[in-house]
Amino acid sequence: MSKEEPAPELGIGMVGYAFMGAAHSQGWRTAGRVFDLPLRPRMAAVCGRDREQVDAAAARLGWGAAETDWRALIARDDIQLVDICTPGDSHAEIAIAALEAGKHVLCEKPLANTVAEAEAMVEAARAAAARGQIAMVGFNYRRVPALAYARQLVEEGKLGALRHVRVQYLQDWITDPEFPLVWRLQKEHAGSGALGDLGAHIVDLAQHLAGEPLVGVSAMTETFVKERPLPAASSGLAASGGTGRGPVTVDDAALFTGRLASGALASFEVSRFAAGRKNALSIELNGEHGSIAFELERLNELSYHDHTEPAVSAGFRRILVTEPEHPYLAAWWPPGHGLGYEHTFVHQARDLVHAIASGEQPSPSFEEGLQVQRVLSAVEESAAKNSVYTHVA
Ligand code: SOE
Numbered sequence: 001m002s003k004e005e006p007a008p009e010l011g012i013g014m015v016g017y018a019f020m021g022a023a024h025s026q027g028w029r030t031a032g033r034v035f036d037l038p039l040r041p042r043m044a045a046v047c048g049r050d051r052e053q054v055d056a057a058a059a060r061l062g063w064g065a066a067e068t069d070w071r072a073l074i075a076r077d078d079i080q081l082v083d084i085c086t087p088g089d090s091h092a093e094i095a096i097a098a099l100e101a102g103k104h105v106l107c108e109k110p111l112a113n114t115v116a117e118a119e120a121m122v123e124a125a126r127a128a129a130a131r132g133q134i135a136m137v138g139f140n141y142r143r144v145p146a147l148a149y150a151r152q153l154v155e156e157g158k159l160g161a162l163r164h165v166r167v168q169y170l171q172d173w174i175t176d177p178e179f180p181l182v183w184r185l186q187k188e189h190a191g192s193g194a195l196g197d198l199g200a201h202i203v204d205l206a207q208h209l210a211g212e213p214l215v216g217v218s219a220m221t222e223t224f225v226k227e228r229p230l231p232a233a234s235s236g237l238a239a240s241g242g243t244g245r246g247p248v249t250v251d252d253a254a255l256f257t258g259r260l261a262s263g264a265l266a267s268f269e270v271s272r273f274a275a276g277r278k279n280a281l282s283i284e285l286n287g288e289h290g291s292i293a294f295e296l297e298r299l300n301e302l303s304y305h306d307h308t309e310p311a312v313s314a315g316f317r318r319i320l321v322t323e324p325e326h327p328y329l330a331a332w333w334p335p336g337h338g339l340g341y342e343h344t345f346v347h348q349a350r351d352l353v354h355a356i357a358s359g360e361q362p363s364p365s366f367e368e369g370l371q372v373q374r375v376l377s378a379v380e381e382s383a384a385k386n387s388v389y390t391h392v393a
Pocket residue numbers: 019171197198279
């Protein structure tokens with residue numbers, strides 16, 4: 001290709017246009033304008049069930065067309081990549097159909113609502129990979145530059161043998177018992193509650209940063225508010241609308257400990273009831289040679305302690321991860337100007353386009369999504385058994 005020739009287009013079709021759809025759209029709109037990409041993302045069509053709403057979303061988010069049936073979206077010749085931003089209960093069906101139709105697939109986290117669904121998705125992705133197709137899961141926090149840099153430090157051996165991984169992901173958006181029974185609070189749509197929504201992120205991050213899987217867990221979960229008002233059908237919040245109240249069928253919070261393959265110990269806490277915590281993901285890794293710590297609400301910073309330095313002057317130091325040498329930063333603003341949540345979706349789009357152009361499977365793969373699903377399922381099993389819970393006499 002000569003310098004003058006524009007890169008070939010990559011037609012994208014997105015299913016779902018709510019919060020995650022808007023975030024992914026921002027990624028697709030921006031990636032090719034900031035990064036030099038081997039393929040030009042073209043936002044061909046977006047899909048949603050309601051004609052009027054999906055037309056409005058297409059216009060607002062920058063999609064060229066709108067479909068009301070995801071099967072019609074997948075069938076379009078001008079779409080090579082299907083981006084799935086729907087609730088978990090439709091991930092497996094859409095992803096498998098898209099892969100079987102020869103499309104590349106990006107699927108939001110958690111990969112699926114059950115291990116069985118995730119296994120079927122992995123099988124479809126393997127068959128598709130043999131035909132040259134790409135499949136990736138949207139664990140976007142891996143692409144926060146400070147966390148991508150943290151992974152580099154671990155890979156370089158800066159922490160040495162890992163001893164502890166400590167992770168929390170806290171939100172507070174359903175602390176009001178009158179907050180309606182939205183789809184995220186219904187097992188048949190969401191699979192699980194804070195566990196699948198927030199726990200999926202931190203299990204993936206812990207395993208990714210540590211570079212090793214969890215091999216066992218011990219857990220407790222709780223649903224603090226057991227019934228909630230049904231949302232009005234017209235509110236756009238309801239999976240199925242109505243009047244009166246309905247049961248909350250997922251966890252509001254989960255606490256679990258785990259062991260990584262190397263023997264390092266890990267602890268996890270997720271909640272939607274942590275009043276004052278809006279999107280507070282924090283992670284710390286302690287190794288024999290040092291530690292790293294990160295907080296999502298200060299996402300341009302990484303704390304690093306080099307334990308090989310003389311104790312008299314050693315201590316955690318704050319690295320402002322905005323230098324051009326840091327992951328993704330060379331394409332953005334001068335040092336110190338900072339990035340935010342939305343940039344993770346731009347980076348995700350960038351990395352996926354490179355994977356499609358090179359034919360190399362990207363990470364997180366569907367296999368990695370399945371591994372997270374297995375951990376979530378083990379957490380639920382452990383919590384249900386309550387086997388390690390000992391009453392205080
Ligand atoms: C809601 O809890 C949510 O939007 C998650 O679904 C996202 O994955 C997370 O990034 C922010 O919080």
